[in-house]
Amino acid sequence: MKNKILYLSAAIAFVTFTSCKNESQTTNSDSDQKEYVGKEIGSEFDAEIDKLVSQMTLEEKIGMLHGNSMFTSGGVKRLGIPELKMADGPLGVREEISRDNWAPAGLTDDFATYYPAAGALAATFNQEMAYTFGNSVGQELRARDKDMLLSPAINIVRTPLGGRTYEYMTEDPFLNKKMAVPMVVGLQDNDVMACVKHFAANNQETNRDFVDVQIDERTLREIYLPAFEASVKEGKAYSIMGAYNKFRGEYLCENDYMLNKILRDEWGFKGVVVSDWAAVHSTVKSLKSGLDIEMGTPKPFNEFFLADKLIAAAKNKEISEAEIDIHVKRILRTLFQVKAMGGKERVKGSIATEAHYQDAYKIAAEAIVLLKNENNALPLQLEGVKSIAVIGNNATKKNALGGFGAGVKTKREVTPLDGLKNRLPKSIQINYAEGYLERYEEKNKGNLGNITSSGPVTIDKLEPAKVQEAIEAAKNSDIAIVFAGSNRDYETEASDRSDLHLPFGQEELIKKIVDVNPRTIVVIVAGAPFGIDAVSKKTNALVWTWFNGSEGGNALADVLLGKVNPSGKLPWTMPKKLMDSPAHATNSFPGDKAVNYAEGILVGYRWFDTKNIAPLYPFGFGLSYTTFAIENVKADKTEYALNETISVSVDVKNTGKADGKEVVQLYTSKSDSKVSRAAKELKGFKKVLVKSGNSNTVTIKVPVKELAYYDVTTKKWIVEPGKYTLKIGTSSRDIKKEVVVTIK
Template sequence: MKNKIIKLSFFSMLLFMEYSANSQTINNMNLLNTSQPVKSLSSKYDAKIDQLVAQMTLEEKIGMLHGNSMFATGGVKRLGIPELKMADGPLGVREEISRDNWSAAGWTNDFATYYPASGALAATWDAKMAYTFGNSVGQELRARDKDMLLSPAINIVRTPLGGRTYEYMSEDPFLNKKIAVPLIVGLQNNDVMACVKHFAANNQETNRDIYDVQMDERTLREIYLPAFEAAVKEAKSYAVMGAYNKLRGDYLCENDYMLNTILRDEWGFKGVVVSDWAAVHSTVKSLKNGLDIEMGTPKPFNEFFLADKLIAAVKAGEISETEIDKHVKRILGVLFQVKAMGGEDRVKGSIATEAHYQDTYKIASEAVVLLKNEGNALPLKLNRIKSIAVIGNNATKKNALGGFGAGVKTKREITPLEGLKNRLPSSIKINYAEGYLERYEVKNKGNMGDITMNGPVTIDQLDPSKLEEAIEAAKNSDMAIVFAGSNRDYETEASDRRNLKLPFGQEELIDKVRAVNPNTIVVIIAGAPFDIDAISKKNKALVWSWFNGSEGGNALADVLLGKTNPSGKLPWTMPKNIMDSPAHATNSFPGGKTVNYAEGILVGYRWFDTKKIEPLYPFGYGLSYTTFAFDNAKTDKKEYATDETISVSVTVKNAGKVDGKEVVQLYASKSDSKITRAAQELKGFEKVLVKAGKWETVTIKVPVAELAYYNAEAKKWTVEPGNYKLKLGSSSRDIKKEVIVTIK
């Protein structure tokens, strides 16, 4: 079959597999150019909104500005205004919660699909998967009759120890925005609202209620805001959630600069700003500085800052009713937009369907990262194997629920052990041993939700009987697979981890299993980096999986057995030592009441590459069961004006014997810059399927504007003229081709 040239750009065949019946070329720089509509907030409802507001009492208006239950705001029944109903959703739609406390409501029909965590989604490096995720979750949200999903969380991974690293996407603002935008569009196409969080500079759990972030303006603009800006400008997110912490002295739910100057005045945001739960600290200031809805934890809802206190403030003349009307109109605007006001056909949705489980399978399959494969130990050669020792608590651990924060009540969560049982032929015997116990020091386990503490203290001594069982299983099997890593009780909202060490004595277990069976491979299941340097050196094969959804075990088994060729890439840098990471090297994590982002723009791989520090595994890294070669890299021109777009093409050849997907990553650098810059920055990527022995030509479009830096003195983005090196590779440390362009 003749090789065909596929021109790919920004959204990596976003709709090619999802909606197109033919194999037409897709070259979509911007989602606005695809057939999938980006639904902006419409002004067609303004007259109706004005009429409604004119009929409302002050008490009815203010009732819409705060929670009247754990996950809903007040409505006005006599005027046909419903509650605005919300649900948590980083892993799928959360089970129903009681109206006035955190206990489960006890419904029997609130089971949902468990989706891969956002770190896994980012590891796909695939915008199509992000759209699939958003569209699928959006259908489930509608089936539960909700209006707003409290997701996605798109904060930068500043420290490997962050308790929500699994829930956030990446250390890189470009990757974050390219995954966030299609996710939001897919979600909102189902007549629901995305609530993008946590705006902004919310990058640790330690002291999250009180710490004050200090950073320079360029760092804020280049690192911590791009994904939020794209969510607002490109995806047209209907809602944004304010963060717990402060920025430059003001809480982020009452931060005039962030909520009014940047979000609304500069970016043109028309939607609603929702507080994180119990993140509000004032009445008049919060409202005037941009907050629309106050949500919180259990106390009488009328005691919220935007409840009785606000009524009193209006009556005392501290704030005008006209100001109240402005916020009510915003809420009515998004309710009309998602057809919650009645009168228009609204998406009905579906939940926990086989189609949705298969969505999770697709995402999970593309998220698994192959870190090491010495001697082609993987995929498993079943003709040489009659028995496999499956060892480790993580082989059977379920992660849909757990920890402090939002999980999913699901009827299906395939564990790694179940996945292997589902996929292996019956002739192969599985010898399972738990190996290690998940144990915590009792005095510390209760602190998991204490945000002034770091994470739980684990008991790292192996249980002798469990260890003996594991050794016997390994001795009596042709090979062993140790499932190690973490879980959602250990990695959790409301606390950051204490260190990078694998908990529960797992490293010792792996060593002792390998000592009796050298034919051992290791699978790490976790959402954030760990110190696996020694494990990587000593073991032939190392695989990284995630909190990977309802079908995670099946997807992982298919990778191990070779049905799926792994194509995941790390969305963050895995350091050899925690002190190599920028927030730790600069002694600026966790800080105290003030956290100074001393590393500036050098976050993640930018720090490692600029400071020439060798990571354990670099940003963008991931192996395949085949090998790829890059050739014939070129641009459409040599010189560009600042308003033009650079078209970079490269040929990708699959030099192996199995089909595979490669992620072509484009990094830009300017060595003679007159300003401080990172050694290189991600500015484009595309995932492409290449058949064995064939080639594909990938074209990546880079707007020259993407090369700009934020000029804090001039308060604008500036493209520095001169030569730029565009590097094409399969990771940030595996650059295969380079081209130079000149910006006039």
């Protein structure tokens, strides 16, 4: 019965979009994009806040500006001001830890849903999934009585080696902002604060504690800030986390230009700025530069820069109490906004429910990317199949916990092997073999958590007995599926990888398996690009899945068996070799004490497409079990004024035999620009379900202001008049049709 229910839910996920409607979403029509707009921090409690602050002692005020446990900042009990309670959350709500150290609290009621990593969410190219993700996690956060989720992380994927690529969404500022905003709105619809991180230019783990990032102003504005700006202006994020690194010589938690001039003065941010843990380096300077709350790693909490040192600075008149009041009021406003104060009824929430596991399933199912499928090797045709070999440590590896970053304690994590067991008919024999061992060099094990250029060093020599067992399983099975790739011990916060090679001898293992069983499918489980050129050439079918949440194994099995038609698209470029990537081609990663972003605006596909370097798989790429034709592309007009919106309609025809979803992508280019520009830039996308033999019309709207570049002389966004080419396709390299429009 359980399997029948799961089969049914899989089919439903395949055939329909899920829609979490509430007052934050406005829908014009099915073919229009939904708009996600957050709720502004109100001023209705300002009089009450002023009264509270007038009753507080200096010590009580300062107690609110720093951690008083690992994940809370102080309250004032006598005045009814609660602690501000935070939780880590890139993969779901983190388990409770001790108040004064990182050790688990050992509770039995802090299990949560494990959600797909943000890279997977981005691969859905579906804003509804981003809202679902935020809304579902927000409910879990409230069920745990928290006020702030330390998520989403929306830094640009600058290098494929980044230790946090799996949680950083994409290499593209437009896709990042379009996925970040609904996630922030979904979270905050549950009376909690999203803490958008890490502001800003935090794009490597190597030397992250001190590296001084140098970015020219145009690149900063066009590539690294748009998702943060949209999260503030559209999503109305209630908190922002300052990053570890320096930017133009100043640490980012005491960077007046970033925190005051841009974030507050330009963008109108009204919420609180929280430091990353132990990212504060001064007392008066950090507070005056825009930081509100200092959080940190274990040392006595009164020794923080914004604790006893701030009391002393205030008493010595190095900082005024009026300045301190500004920061206290910001915190109180956010506490009132999320109804932690003020007596309004607050969302109660729910956690680790079947509904939330199904949210995780829906995201996972839309995130899986089909990279290669020759001879229709997929979906698996089971007629006459009596046995399937399942090979690889990643078939059973769990990724909810692991590595140096925040994981999730969950009661449900369906592995790929579990998923196949759940979904395959009982008549089919599964022959499992581990194939390769996940091993690291002992002397390098300590690198995990050290900020070095490379994380744990893997042992890539295969174990002969394990290989032989895998070969026998493949030989004696009708079909073989090899699960390779990475895991969250190898891809981790606090260290970047040293290269793109597949670890643990996997490439050699795959070759041996394909040699004995030509019906071999390879599934890569990973959150960031790997060097899979040789593997791609060797196998008929190649599938990319992610650290894909509690239901990841079931979603994957449903894709392999054709119950779900894959519709994921790569949210970053897969290079053929590392030196093709811009940060490496320009020899500007990782830097030493400073790093200069020498590639400028040409990040990701912008570099590959402008320099005409062929990637292994381009940004936005992903195959389907059906085929689509893009027809009748037309703009609603030929000329537009600066304040207008370009509306492009496209007919998407399903020319194959299966229902499926396609992502229509709209890129723009201007060949005669007076400034250097990328060959193309993503400016619109829409995911659409089209039934076999049918045709659906999709409308993509592009405000003319999206065509602007940042002019460093006037410090303004400028839309050049003239002709622009709108390129409609299904990846950055697969452009089907072009339309030329004129901006007056």
